[in-house]
Amino acid sequence: MNRFAAFLDRLAYEPGRNAKVRLMADYFRATPDPERGYALAALTGALSFANAKPGLVRTLIMERADPVLFALSYDYVGDLSETVALMWPAPPAHMRPNHAPLLSEIVEGLAETPKRDLPARLAAWLDGLDDTGRWALLKLITGSMRVGASARLAKTAVARLGDLPPDEVELVWPGLTPPYADLFAWVEGRAERPETNDPVPFRPVMLAHALEPEDFAGLDPADFSAEWKWDGIRVQVVAGRGEDGVHHVRLYSRTGEDISATFPDLAEALDFSGALDGELLVRKDGRVQSFNVLQQRLNRKSVTPRMLKDFPAHVRAYDLLVEDGEDLRERPFAERRVRLEALVARLGGVDPAAARLDLSPVIPFADWEELAAARADPASAGAGPDADAVEGVMLKRVDSLYVPGRPKGPWWKWKRDPHTVDAVLMYAQRGHGKRSSYYSDYTFGVWSAGPEGDVLVPVGKAYFGFTDAELKEIDRFVRNHTVNRFGPVREVTHGPDEGLVLEVAFEGLARSTRHRSGVAMRFPRIARLRWDKPPREADRLEALEALIREG
Amino acid sequence: MRPEDLLRPTPRGLHCPVGDFYIDPVRAVPRAVITHGHSDHARAGHGHVLATRETLDLMAIRYGENFAGSTQAIAYGESVEVGRVRITAHPAGHVLGSAQMALSWRGLTIVASGDYKDAADPTCARFEPVPCDVFISEATFGLPVFRHPPAATETAKLLNSLAVFPERAHIVGAYSLGKAQRVMALLREAGHEAPIFIHGALTAITAYYETQGIPLGDVRPATGASKAELAGAVVVAPPSAITDLWSRRFPEPVTAFASGWMRVRARARQRGIELPLVISDHADWDGLIASIAATGCSELWVTHGAEEALVHWAGTHGLKARPLHMVGYGEEEGEDTPPAPESEAS
Ligand SMILES: [Zn+2]
Ligand SMILES: [Zn+2]
Numbered sequence: 001m002n003r004f005a006a007f008l009d010r011l012a013y014e015p016g017r018n019a020k021v022r023l024m025a026d027y028f029r030a031t032p033d034p035e036r037g038y039a040l041a042a043l044t045g046a047l048s049f050a051n052a053k054p055g056l057v058r059t060l061i062m063e064r065a066d067p068v069l070f071a072l073s074y075d076y077v078g079d080l081s082e083t084v085a086l087m088w089p090a091p092p093a094h095m096r097p098n099h100a101p102l103l104s105e106i107v108e109g110l111a112e113t114p115k116r117d118l119p120a121r122l123a124a125w126l127d128g129l130d131d132t133g134r135w136a137l138l139k140l141i142t143g144s145m146r147v148g149a150s151a152r153l154a155k156t157a158v159a160r161l162g163d164l165p166p167d168e169v170e171l172v173w174p175g176l177t178p179p180y181a182d183l184f185a186w187v188e189g190r191a192e193r194p195e196t197n198d199p200v201p202f203r204p205v206m207l208a209h210a211l212e213p214e215d216f217a218g219l220d221p222a223d224f225s226a227e228w229k230w231d232g233i234r235v236q237v238v239a240g241r242g243e244d245g246v247h248h249v250r251l252y253s254r255t256g257e258d259i260s261a262t263f264p265d266l267a268e269a270l271d272f273s274g275a276l277d278g279e280l281l282v283r284k285d286g287r288v289q290s291f292n293v294l295q296q297r298l299n300r301k302s303v304t305p306r307m308l309k310d311f312p313a314h315v316r317a318y319d320l321l322v323e324d325g326e327d328l329r330e331r332p333f334a335e336r337r338v339r340l341e342a343l344v345a346r347l348g349g350v351d352p353a354a355a356r357l358d359l360s361p362v363i364p365f366a367d368w369e370e371l372a373a374a375r376a377d378p379a380s381a382g383a384g385p386d387a388d389a390v391e392g393v394m395l396k397r398v399d400s401l402y403v404p405g406r407p408k409g410p411w412w413k414w415k416r417d418p419h420t421v422d423a424v425l426m427y428a429q430r431g432h433g434k435r436s437s438y439y440s441d442y443t444f445g446v447w448s449a450g451p452e453g454d455v456l457v458p459v460g461k462a463y464f465g466f467t468d469a470e471l472k473e474i475d476r477f478v479r480n481h482t483v484n485r486f487g488p489v490r491e492v493t494h495g496p497d498e499g500l501v502l503e504v505a506f507e508g509l510a511r512s513t514r515h516r517s518g519v520a521m522r523f524p525r526i527a528r529l530r531w532d533k534p535p536r537e538a539d540r541l542e543a544l545e546a547l548i549r550e551g
Numbered sequence: 552m553r554p555e556d557l558l559r560p561t562p563r564g565l566h567c568p569v570g571d572f573y574i575d576p577v578r579a580v581p582r583a584v585i586t587h588g589h590s591d592h593a594r595a596g597h598g599h600v601l602a603t604r605e606t607l608d609l610m611a612i613r614y615g616e617n618f619a620g621s622t623q624a625i626a627y628g629e630s631v632e633v634g635r636v637r638i639t640a641h642p643a644g645h646v647l648g649s650a651q652m653a654l655s656w657r658g659l660t661i662v663a664s665g666d667y668k669d670a671a672d673p674t675c676a677r678f679e680p681v682p683c684d685v686f687i688s689e690a691t692f693g694l695p696v697f698r699h700p701p702a703a704t705e706t707a708k709l710l711n712s713l714a715v716f717p718e719r720a721h722i723v724g725a726y727s728l729g730k731a732q733r734v735m736a737l738l739r740e741a742g743h744e745a746p747i748f749i750h751g752a753l754t755a756i757t758a759y760y761e762t763q764g765i766p767l768g769d770v771r772p773a774t775g776a777s778k779a780e781l782a783g784a785v786v787v788a789p790p791s792a793i794t795d796l797w798s799r800r801f802p803e804p805v806t807a808f809a810s811g812w813m814r815v816r817a818r819a820r821q822r823g824i825e826l827p828l829v830i831s832d833h834a835d836w837d838g839l840i841a842s843i844a845a846t847g848c849s850e851l852w853v854t855h856g857a858e859e860a861l862v863h864w865a866g867t868h869g870l871k872a873r874p875l876h877m878v879g880y881g882e883e884e885g886e887d888t889p890p891a892p893e894s895e896a897s
Contacts, residue, residue, distance in 0.1 A: 006708075010708075010712075010826075013819065013820075013824065013825045013826065013827070014825055015825070022715060022716070023715060026715050065695070066864070066867065068860075068863050069694070069695050069860055069863065072694060072859060072860045072863075073694050073695055073696045073860075076694055076696065076857075077696055077815055077817070078817055079816075079817070082815070082816060083696060086695075086696035086697075086698065086814065086815075087694075087696045087698075130700075131698070131700070430794070430823055432823060436794050436806065436823040437795055437798055437799050488821060488822075488823070
């Protein structure tokens with residue numbers, strides 16, 4: 001556990017994706033089974049550790065520490081698990097465990113410890129661990145560990161042990177269970193590929209390239225089929241009967257994470273056998289709701305009946321990968337589409353309006369101009385009341401096979417032109433990793449009437465969109481125009497005649513009670529630096545509010 | 552007779568009315584006794600300075616030869632009479648030349664320990680507990696969450712990161728007097744023989760350490776070194792330089808920071824540190840209470856840091872204790888101030 005904890009701690013400080021993968025691969029290489037397997041399970045969320053409440057942790061420390069010293073320490077550190085981990089007193093020598101517990105002992109121990117024995121067991125483990133080990137154990141057991149490493153990265157690191165593409169690990173993953181000795185044996189070339197007898201495995205997904213204006217020259221409209229690009233969550237729905245005769249339905253995110261538990265309402269409604277690709281949306285009152293509504297459901301930790309009723313989940317299907325055991329991925333898109341349409345018609349049942357699954361319609365077009373017109377106005381080009389949830393169009397070559405990854409050519413995404421607003425830079429914060437020496441996170445505001453005249457109210461934060469050269473320019477501006485500092489944040493000059501105007505592009509707007517301005521931007525980024533524009537000419541909050549009303 | 556008759560806190564620093572001198576005064580005074588060379592304890596412009604030879608040398612390096620009207624060196628174990636007060640110097644284990652100053656008068660002994668640590672350090676003499684009536688302790692890390700791991704485990708962390716990322720420069724932020732040289736000495740103890748590159752601000756003090764018989768191996772200026780040389784190398788720099796313009800020249804830098812403050816994750820995160828190294832020049836909580844107990848003192852005075860916690864601890868252990876509320880310490884580049892989330896390029 002101490003070694004695993006030291007690794008987790010290092011991982012949590014590391015901002016870079018590639019560096020994270022290397023740290024994980026290095027750990028897996030150097031750690032024996034079953035330790036590394038349980039570590040992999042912890043990183044991929046396959047272990048549920050949340051056995052203890054913060055109250056128990058507090059009780060344990062109060063039995064061992066002076067309450068005043070604990071209060072002063074907690075106040076300073078600001079995190080319960082960390083405070084307890086750091087100040088946990090070493091037990092007297094004769095009571096010290098003779099070895100530090102391993103992660104595997106803790107995982108197996110938790111499974112067999114009755115609730116009433118948990119405090120004593122936990123205390124004994126804490127006695128045996130070093131401070132980082134205690135920190136990790138307390139974080140895991142109270143369910144508050146965030147290491148910022150996704151399951152996908154961990155699998156990529158495992159694949160690297162055997163120089164395999166990450167998708168190979170993804171393919172066998174659904175049939176495996178911790179501590180994954182068979183997986184490690186295979187990637188290290190010591191055993192055959194593990195057989196998966198999972199009736200509902202994940203298939204690595206195919207992704208589209210963003211279409212740039214210059215790409216059109218090489219594309220023939222006749223080769224493509226178009227459909228709406230929905231602003232939801234890409235999911236893969238896999239259903240089938242296992243050897244046990246039970247019908248399983250599983251929902252995967254596009255990275256292969258099993259998200260079925262979050263959407264029990266869908267699993268019940270999807271009675272078919274195969275794998276289909278589609279968009280998870282919230283559909284209510286006969287229309288698809290915006291991403292902000294979907295987000296409200298995603299933000300909830302537990303699934304309540306109320307939530308199922310208020311935010312009914314829906315899948316809008318656009319591809320069929322497998323049907324009744326037949327793999328369709330080697331067939332052209334046009335053929336898969338016909339099979340998909342037939343499947344959805346069959347599942348639609350008597351009341352299509354109530355169905356949890358429907359078809360993403362094809363957009364008819366003769367040339368690029370016609371498609372551009374549809375993209376500019378989805379509501380009158382067939383999307384109707386669902387137009388709010390459209391963020392562009394997808395182009396798929398009718399002869400495209402379903403290839404995992406992001407091959408260039410067969411699929412394109414063509415997003416709608418984003419909205420833009422001219423805003424004034426108000427605060428800047430240092431970035432992370434390679435950018436840690438630059439001020440690269442920007443808070444910007446627009447004008448709004450205040451009791452003593454116009455003031456700037458912050459409306460969003462952007463971290464990208466600028467070029468490296470622009471980053472340096474903004475960074476220089478920040479350093480030379482700092483008026484205030486709050487920890488890592490600098491406030492910069494921002495008045496009617498002095499300041500920097502940023503043209504900010506964004507995908508959508510929503511009302512927000514968490515922002516002082518009352519609006520929240522979706523996906524904001526810096527489109528241009530407007531050195532030419534005096535801040536007094538930047539946009540007003542009223543303009544943003546009008547956009548919300550139009551939407 | 553009360554201890555305050557021998558030594559009392561004043562806005563200029565601890566004043567001894569019997570010998571008419573100040574200990575580590577924060578403003579210019581006629582007579583100063585200085586515990587160690589950190590700039591918040593050792594200031595220029597005093598009439599007369601009594602300190603160890605090393606502290607006097609370090610002050611001359613920082614402020615120029617004429618940093619005081621006159622100077623007098625005192626060795627560890629040596630006593631000097633000032634008025635009717637006898638001052639004896641003892642190692643404080645903080646940085647090269649750091650001394651605890653024991654003041655004796657009419658059978659009463661007060662030890663002003665300056666900054667100290669009880670842990671071993673290859674770059675300075677080890678702390679010795681001095682029997683006394685009143686012990687004056689700093690409380691920089693005066694909370695029970697501060698328990699510094701052995702320095703060798705922190706060095707191992709750095710060496711392990713170098714092994715995993717052999718193409719990245721590892722920039723270690725370290726205070727320029729003491730910490731920087733200790734980090735280099737620890738790396739050498741751990742068998743790291745490659746050249747270590749240093750920021751220009753460390754050159755003079757590092758060279759001085761070497762003249763005092765502290766070998767630091769192959770140390771080179773970072774300025775002018777090629778990217779190829781810096782890949783996979785350790786670069787030591789003052790904390791203010793590690794996340795600023797200066798660090799941009801290095802290949803994919805990993806930013807490390809060697810400080811007791813790195814024990815608390817939020818502190819490391821605030822500064823954007825990727826590799827926190829808990830290496831401190833101050834005693835940790837266990838070290839403070841063990842050192843205080845070892846002096847056998849009946850009264851404890853607590854100066855800069857988490858005074859409240861240490862005073863509370865003393866009260867629960869039958870020790871008379873008072874906070875001194877001294878101001879002016881830890882304001883410059885020493886470890887006794889929590890690192891600011893960021894600082895300007897230097
Ligand atoms: Zn000091
Ligand atoms: Zn100090």
